[in-house]
Amino acid sequence: MEFPTARQFFYKEIYKPEPQIDLAKAALYLAQEEYPHLDTDEYINALDTMAAEIEERLPTERYPLKVIKTINQYLYEELGFTGNSNDYYDPRNSFLNDVIDRRTGIPISLALVYLEIARRLDFPMVGVGMPGHFLIRPDFEDSGIFVDTFQGGEILFPEDCQARLTQIYGRPVELSPSFLEPVTPRRFLGRMLSNLKLIYINRGDILKSLSVVERILLLFPxxxxxxxxxxxxxxxxxxxxxxxxxxxxxxxxxxxxxxxxxxxxxxxxxxxxx
Structure with a gap:
């Protein structure tokens, strides 16, 4: 069976050496199976433009908190990006093109927008796969701060992450150090796909569920x-x-x-x- 063109592009992207995987492109190839006529360059350009707009607003002294504050102000106050708590399980929250167009998404898809903008600003950040709620943080040794892209870019400290976990699970949950480890690009994409899989299975959409599982198996044979x-x-x-x-x-x-x-x-x- 021949894969759709989008899946062939996805496969080529994820089999690059891990540091060379372009998360935005890989995520757009995932979306392209849902939207076969999607122009991936249009959305890469949209990320480039957002980063260029923020670059102009950055202070001379690029301290991490100042950079994060500038990104937050632009994304959440000027553009109106927001966490989609009203319809969290809408599949569109997992497609990068929809997230950029609609300016709403779930923690991991908003994290992707934020990470891609930060990368273009030479401000390295990484995803943090905390159970139940994806976060990001600056990629510096012992940065000690985390950003919740679903909550308007709120800055969290480890004790806040502990409180967030307890809130999500409705009971005290011990914050294991592994919860705050950086997520590799393949793991990042796997988590995006796992969210979609759950949505489609709960909707009883067998064909779309199968297409998602097939792509997870490309990531993790x-x-x-x-x-x-x-x-x-x-x-x-x-x-x-x-x-x-x-x-x-x-x-x-x-x-x-x-x-x-x-x-x-x-x-x-x-x-x-x-």
Whole structure:
């Protein structure tokens, strides 16, 4: 089966050495499967323009907090970017072109806009994959500050991240140091896709769910949970040989998984049908 052109571009981008992966381009190739006529250059130019506008507003002394304040003022006050808390599970919140056009998104997609602008300003920042709420921070040793792009660029300290976690989960959650580790480009894209996958599965859109899982497997070939989910989606679509193959691969990798018995029964049923 030949992949759509957008997926071929995505594949080429993610198989560059990790530091060379262009997150904005990769994210636009993800969106291009939803919008086949999307002009990726138009949105790269939009990011360039935003960065140039901010460059003119930057103070001479480029202290990190001053740079962040200038970016925040431009993005949130002048352009009106905002976290989409009214319709958090709208798939458009995960497509970079929609986020730029509509000026709204979820934490990770707003983080992407912010990171790309910061990169163009030679102000290195990295994504931070805190559970339940994506953050970013300056890429300096022991910077000690985090930015919540969903909440208007609010500056957080580690104790604020702890409070945010407790708020999200409705109970005290210990802030493990791993929660604040920088996220690699592939992990970043994987998290974007995982959000989309959840949205489409909850909507019962099997074909779009499958297309998302296929792209996660391009990022992380052989990932057991994704093989299992692709197998189940194939089963729902009636692609029984493919379903059986994926589900068996899952059982080989995690034979003692909690759902292993249920998956074995499904594989048995498939072998009888086949």
């Amino acid at each position: 052989g990932a057991p949970m994704e093989l299992r989910d692709r197998g189940i989606l194939y089963y729902q679509l009636g692609y029984f040989p493919k379903a059986s193959q994926d589900l068996q691969s899952y059982l080989v990798q995690v034979p003692n998984a909690e759902d292993a018995d249920a998956i074995r029964k499904l594989v048995q049923r498939l072998s009888q049908d086949l």
